Amino acid sequence: MIKKFVSLIFIINLMISCGFTPILKNLKDTNNTLVYYEINPSSSYQARQLLHSMFTNLEKDRAKFVTKVDIIETESAVNIESSGSVNEYKIEILINFQIFEIKTNSIIFESQARGFANYDVSNSEYTNTLVKKDALNRALSSGIQLMNIIVQGKIG
Numbered sequence: 001m002i003k004k005f006v007s008l009i010f011i012i013n014l015m016i017s018c019g020f021t022p023i024l025k026n027l028k029d030t031n032n033t034l035v036y037y038e039i040n041p042s043s044s045y046q047a048r049q050l051l052h053s054m055f056t057n058l059e060k061d062r063a064k065f066v067t068k069v070d071i072i073e074t075e076s077a078v079n080i081e082s083s084g085s086v087n088e089y090k091i092e093i094l095i096n097f098q099i100f101e102i103k104t105n106s107i108i109f110e111s112q113a114r115g116f117a118n119y120d121v122s123n124s125e126y127t128n129t130l131v132k133k134d135a136l137n138r139a140l141s142s143g144i145q146l147m148n149i150i151v152q153g154k155i156g
Contacts, residue, residue: 034065036060037051038068039052040069043071046137047071050144065100065108065151066102070097072094072095075091090116092114093143096112099151099155108154109154113143113150
């Protein structure tokens, strides 16, 4: 019994002193440590605000890559009644982006991402405005998330 106890203490001591230390993940700057996002000023105000809220931009001189972003929004009718009135719309967001390396000032990658959202029209104009804004935010969020995955994959 004493041999088992001593061997157990020896094994525990060996495991404790092996030098293993856990690595804790720092979430503060993991998202965009290398990328500066530059959005086209002709893009909508809502698109620019959402992009700035999703990414914390570095100063351009600290970044290793610049991603130039151009966002195009389109809206089309999905469900048209026989009377000619529309009761459902589809918002499509097309995000064209280019990744540049700052040292060489050359394009590394160029692509696009898309986001979609549908919204129903009601009788109230105020409600329609709110529902449209929410659909635009959903479409922008899905497109920007897809763009971020592509960018992080290409620079990583």
